[in-house]
Ligand SMILES: [Zn+2]
């Protein structure tokens with residue numbers, strides 16, 4: 001068995017999310033929030049046939065995370081892991097479904113890894129984030145988006161993870177001045193919606209100081225953020241705290257339109 005972990009975002013934004021994790025020769029997907037066709041094309045461009053996805057983990061039932069699940073699962077018979085709240089949002093599946101709790105460790109002992117679920121205060125029943133632990137290397141990878149807030153409990157969950165896909169959803173000023181209706185602006189910033197670039201910076205600082213090296217910013221809002229603003233503000237914030245890119249951490253921005261070159265651990 002080869003001992004490797006790769007974190008590869010296929011799509012990441014408020015318009016659709018799916019993340020490929022290659023671990024010890026196995027492929028798993030976290031979320032399936034684009035059409036089956038788009039997810040399949042993205043996988044193939046990363047050298048993975050969709051039939052070779054061994055498991056599909058869902059974070060929550062918003063359409064930008066589950067849009068392609070029904071068709072993908074019918075076509076490729078991929079086993080699905082999701083909370084009860086999330087499964088309620090899926091009309092029909094043709095695969096084996098495992099209902100997990102929002103605080104469960106799912107073992108894949110034969111393949112040398114575990115998947116950990118953890119609840120978030122996001123505004124939908126059964127919303128979780130995931131940590132994938134490579135039992136051979138001891139390295140953890142976390143996928144943390146749609147957080148609502150970054151709680152001390154989440155910090156504990158992600159502490160020491162080698163690589164993290166971390167939400168950096170909106171620039172406060174762009175959200176404030178932007179075109180969204182007032183109730184939607186309030187929902188996003190409510191503590192049950194998404195986390196801003198500012199909150200992401202504070203979260204990432206604490207995680208980098210606890211040993212995280214690879215940060216992938218993700219789930220950017222196409223309306224209330226840009227890749228440039230997210231990246232520049234992140235580096236500026238860290239520079240001001242003597243955390244230097246390339247020395248103390250590596251940074252990439254996950255693309256909304258297709259696969260991003262990932263981190264191999
Ligand atoms: Zn989302």
Ligand SMILES: [Zn+2]
Nearest residue numbers: 060062122146
């Ligand atoms: Zn959501």
